[in-house]
Amino acid sequence: xxxxxxxxxxxxxxxxxxxxxxxxxxxxxxxxxxxxxxxxxxxxxxxxxxxxxxxxxxxxxxxxxxxxxxxxxxxxxxxxxxxxxxxxxxxxxxxxxxxxxxxxxxxxxxxxxxxxxxxxxxxxxxxxxxxxxxxxxxxxxxxxxxxxxxxxxxxxxxxxxxxxxxxxxxxxxxxxxxxxxxxxxxxxxxxxxxxxxxxxxxxxxxxxxxxxxxxxxxxxxxxxxxxxxxxxxxxxxxxxxxxxxxxxxxxxxxxxxxxxxxxxxxxxxxxxxxxxxxxxxxxxxxxxxxxxxxxxxxxxxxxxxxxxxxxxxxxxxxxxxxxxxxxxxxxxxxxxxxxxxxxxxxxxxxxxxxxxxxxxxxxxxxxxxxxxxxxxxxxxxxxxxxxxxxxxxxxxxxxxxxxxxxxxxxxxxxxxxxxxxxxxx
Amino acid sequence: xxxxxxxxxxxxxxxxxxxxxxxxxxxxxxxxxxxxxxxxxxxxxxxxxxxxxxxxxxxxxxxxxxxxxxxxxxxxxxxxxxxxxxxxxxxxxxxxxxxxxxxxxxxxxxxxxxxxxxxxxxxxxxxxxxxxxxxxxxxxxxxxxxxxxxxxxxxxxxxxxxxxxxxxxxxxxxxxxxxxxxxxxxxxxxxxxxxxxxxxxxxxxxxxxxxxxxxxxxxxxxxxxxxxxxxxxxxxxxxxxxxxxxxxxxxxxxxxxxxxxxxxxxxxxxxxxxxxxxxxxxxxxxxxxxxxxxxxxxxxxxxxxxxxxxxxxxxxxxxxxxxxxxxxxxxxxxxxxxxxxxxxxxxxxxxxxxxxxxxxxxxxxxxxxxxxxxxxxxxxxxxxxxxxxxxxxxxxxxxxxxxxxxxxxxxxxxxxx
Numbered sequence: 001x002x003x004x005x006x007x008x009x010x011x012x013x014x015x016x017x018x019x020x021x022x023x024x025x026x027x028x029x030x031x032x033x034x035x036x037x038x039x040x041x042x043x044x045x046x047x048x049x050x051x052x053x054x055x056x057x058x059x060x061x062x063x064x065x066x067x068x069x070x071x072x073x074x075x076x077x078x079x080x081x082x083x084x085x086x087x088x089x090x091x092x093x094x095x096x097x098x099x100x101x102x103x104x105x106x107x108x109x110x111x112x113x114x115x116x117x118x119x120x121x122x123x124x125x126x127x128x129x130x131x132x133x134x135x136x137x138x139x140x141x142x143x144x145x146x147x148x149x150x151x152x153x154x155x156x157x158x159x160x161x162x163x164x165x166x167x168x169x170x171x172x173x174x175x176x177x178x179x180x181x182x183x184x185x186x187x188x189x190x191x192x193x194x195x196x197x198x199x200x201x202x203x204x205x206x207x208x209x210x211x212x213x214x215x216x217x218x219x220x221x222x223x224x225x226x227x228x229x230x231x232x233x234x235x236x237x238x239x240x241x242x243x244x245x246x247x248x249x250x251x252x253x254x255x256x257x258x259x260x261x262x263x264x265x266x267x268x269x270x271x272x273x274x275x276x277x278x279x280x281x282x283x284x285x286x287x288x289x290x291x292x293x294x295x296x297x298x299x300x301x302x303x304x305x306x307x308x309x310x311x312x313x314x315x316x317x318x319x320x321x322x323x324x325x326x327x328x329x330x331x332x333x334x335x336x337x338x339x340x341x342x343x344x345x346x347x348x349x350x351x352x353x354x355x356x357x358x359x360x361x362x363x364x365x366x367x368x369x370x371x372x373x374x375x376x377x378x379x380x381x382x383x384x385x386x387x388x389x390x391x392x393x394x395x396x397x398x399x400x401x402x403x404x405x406x407x408x409x410x411x412x413x414x415x416x417x418x419x420x421x422x423x424x425x
Numbered sequence: 426x427x428x429x430x431x432x433x434x435x436x437x438x439x440x441x442x443x444x445x446x447x448x449x450x451x452x453x454x455x456x457x458x459x460x461x462x463x464x465x466x467x468x469x470x471x472x473x474x475x476x477x478x479x480x481x482x483x484x485x486x487x488x489x490x491x492x493x494x495x496x497x498x499x500x501x502x503x504x505x506x507x508x509x510x511x512x513x514x515x516x517x518x519x520x521x522x523x524x525x526x527x528x529x530x531x532x533x534x535x536x537x538x539x540x541x542x543x544x545x546x547x548x549x550x551x552x553x554x555x556x557x558x559x560x561x562x563x564x565x566x567x568x569x570x571x572x573x574x575x576x577x578x579x580x581x582x583x584x585x586x587x588x589x590x591x592x593x594x595x596x597x598x599x600x601x602x603x604x605x606x607x608x609x610x611x612x613x614x615x616x617x618x619x620x621x622x623x624x625x626x627x628x629x630x631x632x633x634x635x636x637x638x639x640x641x642x643x644x645x646x647x648x649x650x651x652x653x654x655x656x657x658x659x660x661x662x663x664x665x666x667x668x669x670x671x672x673x674x675x676x677x678x679x680x681x682x683x684x685x686x687x688x689x690x691x692x693x694x695x696x697x698x699x700x701x702x703x704x705x706x707x708x709x710x711x712x713x714x715x716x717x718x719x720x721x722x723x724x725x726x727x728x729x730x731x732x733x734x735x736x737x738x739x740x741x742x743x744x745x746x747x748x749x750x751x752x753x754x755x756x757x758x759x760x761x762x763x764x765x766x767x768x769x770x771x772x773x774x775x776x777x778x779x780x781x782x783x784x785x786x787x788x789x790x791x792x793x794x795x796x797x798x799x800x801x802x803x804x805x806x807x808x809x810x811x812x813x814x815x816x817x818x819x820x821x822x823x824x825x826x827x828x829x830x831x832x833x834x835x836x837x838x839x840x841x842x
Contacts, residue, residue: 041713042729081709265715273712274730282703289701291694292465292728292742293714302720307713308466308729309695321713 008149009057009142011126012202015094015116016049017109018133019066024253026382027391028356029068030410034252035133036071038339038357040264040273041307041322043280044075045251046133050091051278054082056141058129059089062119064112066096066105074284081281094119108222114212125205130224132199136260137248138276139200144242148202153240155207155232157181158200160244167191171225173241181239186225195241197225198248207237247271255385258354261320261337265303290323298329314344322357334369345398353402356392356410364399371403374421383407383421394424431481432570437549438482439518439540440473441533441622442489442496442557450677451809452777454828459487459557460495461674462760462778464687464694465728465743466708467701468499469674470557474515475699478506480565482553483513486543488536490520490529498705505702518543532646538635544628552631554624554648560672560683561621562697568665569625575600577663578630579656582623584667588613591675593620593649595664603662608649618664621671624648630660681775681805684741684758688724707761707778711744719750735765743778752782757789763808766816773822776808783816783834790822804840 022034029037035046046063053061061084065072072093079091094116096105106112113120113130120128127145139158148156159173172193174183185191201224211228214220221227233239247270251257263271290309295301299312306312309324314331324341327333331344334351338344342355345362351369361367368388376383383389383405390396391410402408403420412424430436442459452461459470470487477485485508489496496517502508503515518540520529530536537544537554544552551572553565572580581603583595594614598604607614634640634656645651656662670691674680686692703709711730716722722737730745735752745762748754752765753772761778765771769782772789782788789806806820809828814820816834823840826832 080704267718274710277710278712279709282709289698289703291467291699292726295722295725295727297724299723301716301722303718304716305713306716306727316716 006057008127008145010059012058012129012145013120013123013125013127013205014053014058014061014129014131014141015113015120016046016053016061016063016131016133017112017199018046018063018069018072019106019112020132020134021067022134022252024382025257026254026379027389027407027409028254028257028354030391031068032071033065033067033069036068036075037251037257038322039136039251039257040261040271040278041305041320042282043273043278044071045136046072046075047278047280048136048138048276049131049133050076050082050084051276052137052139052141053131054084054279055277056139058141059084060123060125061091062094062116063091063133064094064106064116066112069093069095075281077281077283081279081283092119108226109224110212110216110228111222113208114216114222117209117212120205120209128203128205128208130201130203134252135199135248135250136271137198137246138278139244139246139248141200144200144244145202147242148204148240151179151240152238153202154204154237155229156202156240156242157229158198158244159195159241160198160248161194162196164191164194167194167196170196172196175241179241179243181229181233181241184225184230184233186230198244211237254354254382254387254389258337258352258385258387262318262335264320265305265318296329314346328363336368339392352386352404353388353390355390356394358393359390359395361396362398362400365396365401367396367400367402368404368406370401371420373404374419376405376407376423377421378423379407431566432573434550434569434573435548436482436551436553436569437484437486437544437547438477438553438555438565439486439488439537439544440470440477440555440557441536442470442487442493442517443491443533451807451825451827452677452680452775453491455492455810456495457489457491457493457557458674459489460499461558461680462743463560463674463680464684464692465726465741467694467699469560470496470499471699471701472560472562472697473555473557474500474503474506474508475697476555476561476563476565477553478508478700479698480569482565483508484547484549485515486518486540487515487557488518488530488533488540490536493517493519499702501702501704505700505704516543531643532648532650534648534652535646537631538640538645541632541635544631550628552624552626552628554622554626556622556673558674559621559623560674560692561667561670562693563623563667563669563671565623568623568667571601571665572625572663575663576661577602578660579624579626579653580663580665581653582621582667583618583664584621584671585617586619587617589619593622593653594618595620597664597666601663601665603657603664606653606657608653618666620649621667621673622649623667630656634660677775677805677807681758687726687741688739708744717750772806773804774806774808774820777810777812777828779811780808781813782808783814783818785816786814786818786820788814788820788824806840 018035084091249260293306293310296313300315307323313329314327322340326343328346330347337354339357342359348365353368388406390408393411397415401417407423508515593608596605596616672683714731717734720733728744732747734750735748743761749767757774763776763780766784768785774788804823807825812826813831818836821840824838
């Protein structure tokens with residue numbers, strides 16, 4: 001943090017938009033919101049935004065929830081894991097509420113902030129930082145806020161370049177030579193700009209409140225990307241951009257979720273959680289109250305991440321294991337993401353699978369990495385990259401076989417053989 | 426007020442986190458024995474605090490006078506063991522002066538006496554005293570139940586143990602009444618019941634002991650040496666015999682052997698429900714352990730934040746330990762953030778926190794003659810906190826490097842024991 005910006009940092013309130021469903025994550029978001037999806041063995045996706053907030057020296061954070069907030073509420077707790085406790089420091093959950101306007105559920109990103117203007121008003125901030133809680137990245141927001149203040153913008157959007165063919169799944173912007181925005185397109189079919197919005201915004205607080213009251217309050221638009229920014233541009237507000245090209249993943253698909261975790265264990269440490277200073281809540285659900293991982297005499301572990309409370313008797317390669325995972329003797333786990341308290345039975349072989357929490361795989365199973373390349377019949381846009389997904393608490397009985405692009409929904413019981421592309425309810 | 430009665434009596438506990446124990450060598454130069462790291466991510470006192478938590482004892486005083494900083498940070502407000510909230514607390518009780526009391530603690534009984542306000546203020550009828558460096562899974566409710574039922578003024582915890590002149594021994598008569606007691610006996614006493622330094626005492630009885638002429642004339646500083654013999658003549662003392670796993674890390678070999686027990690499954694941290702403070706700075710900031718392509722690890726405990734590229738066998742690694750490619754760690758205990766550089770061999774070595782073992786250094790014996798049945802393991806190599814061993818050094822079995830010492834490259838240190 002540059003010293004010049006410390007006042008600006010203190011006068012900034014952050015709001016994290018954590019209401020996203022993230023439906024393409026399929027069974028992983030059946031019982032939790034996307035920001036609460038576990039990532040990197042002991043973290044949740046929102047830890048990246050919260051840790052960035054902490055490491056940037058920001059002091060007050062409101063977390064806007066809506067979809068299945070229970071695990072998120074428990075996870076954020078009193079904000080202590082991110083040092084967000086004290087008189088002037090806090091992390092606060094802001095759920096939807098009823099009020100004098102009679103509105104209730106958040107109908108969009110701008111509406112969610114609009115309904116919590118009272119929270120902002122309590123602190124009379126100079127700037128408001130709006131973040132999405134579902135991205136994996138390491139950014140110093142102080143530099144962003146500093147830029148916003150220095151150029152005298154009404155709002156600043158963090159942007160990055162992507163290959164033009166990927167731009168259609170984002171909001172794209174066009175800028176002039178000085179970085180001022182002169183064009184917007186939200187998820188364009190035929191993108192004409194490869195500069196995308198990262199969903200990270202700094203607003204001058206007075207402008208934000210004024211625009212939300214005039215636009216969202218009047219029922220003219222409830223979403224920043226679709227309504228607020230294009231209208232502000234038309235009305236002549238000064239919208240700046242902050243170009244940022246570091247590691248950033250919107251882990252919104254099963255494939256992206258898997259690939260980003262493989263970045264944790266590749267040779268180059270593309271995604272270096274330690275260097276980024278990411279923190280999580282270890283008090284939650286006995287995450288931390290477990291002994292160090294135990295590697296038995298028969299264990300063979302390499303190119304992997306192993307957490308507390310794991311018991312490894314078999315082979316683990318290129319995989320991410322959350323706390324409490326048991327890999328029995330003769331079992332092999334390859335290129336997989338295994339969440340908390342799964343048990344892999346003796347002699348079972350796993351490859352290219354994601355296991356949600358508490359999955360039990362009995363002896364002699366073959367899960368993923370074999371069979372045809374048929375994509376998921378029921379979820380063709382979710383499971384088409386060869387990965388299979390086993391939902392929370394599912395049980396695979398002895399000698400099961402599961403092919404590629406399969407989904408086993410939470411708490412299912414599986415017997416026999418499941419072909420590639422099939423879904424087990 | 427919450428109902429914190431156990432077998433009908435309100436109980437308060439005091440944990441002797443104690444002084445520095447000389448026999449723990451460089452490991453206790455900068456911390457009391459109760460703050461010693463154990464099993465990677467824990468500290469010794471976690472066993473006592475977790476046992477108290479599970480017994481439902483909600484008020485705990487921790488007596489410490491030797492360099493208590495690491496203990497104060499570790500215990501915090503006691504929230505890790507749920508000692509927070511109405512009528513619950515865990516407090517460090519350091520020495521103090523002022524009023525008509527106060528001085529350095531002259532012994533365990535003196536420490537209790539100087540903090541008598543803490544006991545009285547708790548409103549407890551019974552005081553449970555235990556040591557902060559025991560590894561066990563003990564249900565103190567059984568001991569307290571025994572004590573209440575027998576009507577004794579004081580009940581001492583014993584267990585069968587081989588003769589060692591550093592322990593107290595007791596002989597129990599009918600109804601487990603304590604009939605004879607030997608503190609640090611020079612010769613083997615006619616009993617195998619050794620004191621585990623766990624006492625339950627009626628607050629009223631101890632109050633009158635501390636008000637006695639003997640106490641006022643400074644004759645009752647230690648429980649084993651003074652208070653127990655004094656009370657045996659005037660009060661009813663009973664014994665309670667524990668069984669199950671118990672270890673005491675009073676010496677380097679016993680500390681090492683307790684880790685061997687851990688590796689051989691005799692200590693069940695998860696099953697016992699042992700808790701530690703996860704907010705310790707060296708723990709909270711650590712990602713899960715990463716195993717590189719060349720990692721070869723077996724029969725070992727690997728904590729969070731470890732970064733393993735070499736070989737690790739029958740060892741216990743605390744959070745943040747780095748073992749570089751081509752390095753080898755065998756039968757060793759490496760505390761937080763120890764770095765073992767490329768090609769180094771670390772055998773039968775205990776390293777304290779933040780130690781750097783330079784490239785191609787040999788620590789401990791070259792050949793590994795490992796005997797799983799072997800008891801004491803003499804001639805362990807000890808690396809004190811923050812010491813740095815230059816590349817290509819040779820540290821013989823039994824060598825001791827004092828904290829913060831920097832050894833130049835190619836140093837030779839012969840074993841000292």
